[in-house]
Ligand SMILES: Nc1ncnc2c1ncn2[C@@H]1O[C@H](COP(=O)(O)OP(=O)(O)O)[C@@H](O)[C@H]1O
């Protein structure tokens with residue numbers, strides 16, 4: 001049986017990494033399907049190199065269209081090398097960011113054409129969509145404060161507040177547009193409460209049920 005692609009989305013510091021780890025432990029404990037954790041950018045060897053280029057401070061700024069294409073290259077490699085092989089083996093793939101990040105950051109954040117991004121997402125993924133996207137919704141200021149408290153911040157985390165607000169608006173509109181695929185989680189709650197919401201949704205969708 002084909003596996004499931006579960007994507008974790010949201011602004012910096014919303015708790016994606018934290019909740020992916022908790023979800024991995026919970027799903028593994030249920031023991032139905034192998035659980036694989038991966039991320040974008042950086043889910044492959046090529047992706048790790050691209051991630052470094054994308055998130056490090058650059059002497060010369062990366063132009064938005066170049067940035068968009070680097071993310072697309074990361075995704076194209078990721079889907080072929082990692083995501084699709086695991087899905088066809090029946091795994092539950094937990095992915096930190098995917099196509100909706102590109103819509104939110106490069107589309108709403110940078111102002112690139114949403115139609116262009118959708119086309120590019122289709123090319124990069126060959127049409128593989130997430131089965132479920134968990135949007136960890138938290139106020140931008142809270143997320144950024146968490147990210148700063150966590151330690152060293154990256155190129156995106158340093159961008160101005162308005163950019164992150166546009167990204168947040170992007171997620172909001174995406175969740176309205178795709179209510180079945182994208183589920184909003186109240187990520188302002190404690191780690192345990194956020195995880196409880198995620199488990200409830202997975203249960204309702206039959207993800208990770210014992211055979
Ligand atoms: N629900 C929560 N409440 C308070 N702090 C949290 C919560 N979830 C995560 N954190 C902390 O906030 C920081 C950012 O979380 P992280 O999972 O790294 O976010 P992301 O991967 O989305 O950027 C980490 O230091 C983490 O321990």
Ligand SMILES: [Mg+2]
Nearest residue numbers: 016017018096
């Ligand atoms: Mg993270």
